[in-house]
Amino acid sequence: MAVGIFDSGLGGLTVLEAVANRLPSQTFVYMGDNLNAPYGVRGTSNIFDLTTKCIERMWEEDCDLVVLACNTASAAALKQIQEKWLPKNKRVLGVFVPLIESLTKRNWGDNSPPREVDVKNVALFATPSTVASRAFQRELAFRAIGVDVESQACGGLVDAIEDGDLILAEALVRSHVDALKRKMPKPQAAILGCTHYPLLEKVFKDALGENVEVYSQANIVAASLSDYLNRHPKMIGSNKLKNIFITTGDPVIISRRATQFLRRSVEFISA
Numbered sequence: 124m125a126v127g128i129f130d131s132g133l134g135g136l137t138v139l140e141a142v143a144n145r146l147p148s149q150t151f152v153y154m155g156d157n158l159n160a161p162y163g164v165r166g167t168s169n170i171f172d173l174t175t176k177c178i179e180r181m182w183e184e185d186c187d188l189v190v191l192a193c194n195t196a197s198a199a200a201l202k203q204i205q206e207k208w209l210p211k212n213k214r215v216l217g218v219f220v221p222l223i224e225s226l227t228k229r230n231w232g233d234n235s236p237p238r239e240v241d242v243k244n245v246a247l248f249a250t251p252s253t254v255a256s257r258a259f260q261r262e263l264a265f266r267a268i269g270v271d272v273e274s275q276a277c278g279g280l281v282d283a284i285e286d287g288d289l290i291l292a293e294a295l296v297r298s299h300v301d302a303l304k305r306k307m308p309k310p311q312a313a314i315l316g317c318t319h320y321p322l323l324e325k326v327f328k329d330a331l332g333e334n335v336e337v338y339s340q341a342n343i344v345a346a347s348l349s350d351y352l353n354r355h356p357k358m359i360g361s362n363k364l365k366n367i368f369i370t371t372g373d374p375v376i377i378s379r380r381a382t383q384f385l386r387r388s389v390e391f392i393s394a
């Protein structure tokens with residue numbers, strides 16, 4: 124048995140790296156739906172259909188547990204997947220809640236009423252679909268009061284990263300940060316609410332300035348997955364096998380881009 128890590132494209136590799144470092148004896152199957160990326164400009168039911176098709180493909184690789192390392196799929200489809208679609212013996216987790224628990228300094232399963240937290244002004248950078256869903260604000264409202272969230276839909280950024288055009292990606296980050304700052308000049312914290320964005324974390328940090336705490340999901344999700352597997356040891360496979368990387372796109376191109384981003388050789392196979 125392996126743990127599946129899913130994203131619309133290359134962004135989930137930032138999560139895979141962190142979880143694989145944290146859990147070296149766990150086998151992982153990574154799947155990127157690069158053929159259909161970006162998801163962030165698609166409608167909810169389309170995102171649901173694409174995501175569930177990939178989850179079914181990961182079941183063929185013996186992944187009873189799949190992590191949606193994609194905020195867009197988590198925001199648009201996770202609730203419906205968990206409540207209406209998933210068979211009893213399978214699990215799918217998202218990346219939103221661990222991030223909000225970390226921001227609001229809550230432990231898993233803390234269902235106490237929302238309370239005041241230290242951070243008051245939060246900038247959220249995410250895809251157009253994630254921003255439109257308001258899923259972040261909804262989950263935050265369950266846990267915290269008095270937090271002002273200003274969102275910036277970072278149109279074009281996932282496309283530029285998927286295309287490997289890092290010059291365009293950097294220019295887009297700077298212009299999206301400027302746009303956010305016009306709406307909220309002094310955010311205390313910034314959420315990189317798309318798993319592609321940590322690939323440009325340095326640029327975000329530079330554009331935001333040093334007084335802004337930047338939250339990106341990889342390490343937060345890794346800690347949360349490790350905690351989940353401690354509580355659900357049946358989801359851990361019996362022995363470590365080689366990690367597998369699957370793409371719906373062209374495996375040669377995707378392997379080259381992934382190798383460029385991770386600075387180590389990664390070989391994808393075709394879905």
Ligand code: DGL
Pocket residue numbers: 130131132134135160161162163164192193194195196250253281316317318319
């Ligand atoms: N990495 C995905 C996310 O976290 C990118 C979504 C997209 O394909 O637009 O939202």
